[in-house]
Amino acid sequence: MSVIAIAAANHRARELAPGFIVSLIAAAAASFLSEHYDAPVMLFALLLGMALNFLASDGRCKAGIEFTARTVLRLGVALLGMRITLGQIASLGWKPVALVVILVVVTILVSVVAARALGFQRLFGMLTGGATAICGASAALALAAALPHHPQKERATLFTVIGVSALSTLAMILYPMIASWLQLSPPQAGVFLGATIHDVAQVVGAGYSMSTETGDIATVVKLMRVAMLLPVIVCAAMITRRAGGDAGGQRPPLLPWFAVGFVLLACINSTGWVSAAVQGGVNDLSRWCLVVAISALGMKTQLKELAAVGFKPIALMVGETVFLVLLVLALMHWGL
Template sequence: MPAAADLYNDIALGDAAGDVPGRLRRFFPGLAACTCAAAAAAWLSDHYAFPVILLGLLVGLALNFIADDERTRSGLDFASSHFLRVGIVILGMQVTAAQIFQLGAAPFAALLLIMAVTIGAGLAAARIAGQSPAAGLLAGGATAICGASAALALYDVIGRKRLPEAQFTLTLVGISLASAVAMSLYPVLAAKLGLTDKQAGFLIGASIHDVAQAIGGGYAFSNAAGADATIVKLARVALLAPVVAGVGLLLPLGREASGAPKRKLAMPWFVPAFLGVVALNSLLPVPIIAAQFALALSKALLLLAITATAMRTRLELLVSMSWRAGMPVAAASVASFLIALACAVLVA
């Protein structure tokens, strides 16, 4: 008979234990703890209408002491990296080439300009605040594309050696807060400014970070604005792979032990996989129920990855960071709104 178990599944299974692969047993404690924390965040989000990504971060940070036990580390590491990559690939099922073409040449060019200005604002703010360029690149890139999921993808390329995990977690918190505020504020500002449905849809879709919140903000203005915001936002999501690939190519390469530059480029496998899924989704009709299931699965995997990342973060390092560490996210968010507003008036 099984013995009593503690939080980390320290359980004696008798003869049955030999039937479970050792590798899976090594991952299980961390994955179980991460899943419970993510489920708690999802429950709170469902009952209190609060952004689930932000709640996943907060619950994960509150439970960061779990990572002190070495039995949980393998599972948390697995969730924060592998779940992220698979979730990004599945997210490609929400984008098609037809949606991007539907946007039109001028709005698409304006979208590229908005993204470039947003990334530039993040880099400039990081320089002014005395932060590393990697912090500005992460904040600007995540704000320009699709929020937390883009931040996770970019950090996978940037790496912990260039940017401490505490700075990454703070960036995630800042992006989630900014997106939650934007979803409530931008539709109101668009109405006060007298924007048309098309202009409001472009503004909201081009400036709000998170996919669900951008679409929700658009429909909060009007149904027509919501439809336009969806197209604009999905076009931004489609640019995730090119931006991550570009960052991987532009970052300085590492060096071999001999001192010679490494020939292998920092190109994660999920970038071509994401593009492949987008291409497949563009060529073959996908049933609506399959697309909805893929979206739910992608969001669940990304929530698990974010929660695991928060649980692995050393809270004392996060608390010790000054207000300057949040400047890149703030500057990128303000720049994104202002340039998107100008483009909405001129182009949309």
């Protein structure tokens, strides 16, 4: 039996290798461009992947691209747990925690209602709202992995990744100006930036561009938003179970394996036993998994599909971003 299992594993590896290697090369190119042109790596990975979309129909690459877009993506989401600790959250007190919980819940609920009002499915509102409220492209990919199968899900996911990446880059430039204009103190500015900018990298860039104190607080508040990914994934999994799962008809587990991995790594990281080198290595691996996965997702789509989305999805995401800013400012004004 072991010989048969080894032979099957070798066959599977040979089947997946071409598509995975192509996705890895696209991700490496995206990282190079991101480092040299100071733009979101997810956006470069997505665009390079779409330029190679003809490979998704190639029999040699198709299986590997499918595997990368699904399994490697979920591995990357699980590894995000190494970014946070319970101590980081506790160090800020209860007010920022309450602020983060309220903004995530309210933003997603409003997004779902707005999506229905614009004629979209509620799940699209949950996808865009979760990406806006939690952690940008990473949240979009994680939620897409947990939501039920739908013919338009991949297209919606790719559009969401493009939208939050563009809006997050714009926010990194504009939001420090808004914080200065509002004369926010360094701690207040840190909470504002950490609670409103979509992606972690842009939060770090915006926060430390103002001051070290602002950057430190912004990063912790942002990681608190990342921690909200778990309950939102559980909600998405519950929706999937009620919908009956994917096309295969099997009901998925209430807590997906990548959510379990996320929790376990966050708990391990909270013990203080993990060295900085290991933390950095796991975070880098998580980033690479997500970039490789978004490259594969890009290969599975067509440019003409994204060009046909129209004005309404753009208006939805811009509206969600503006709503999040106003909500955070209101909560801070009320003492949270």
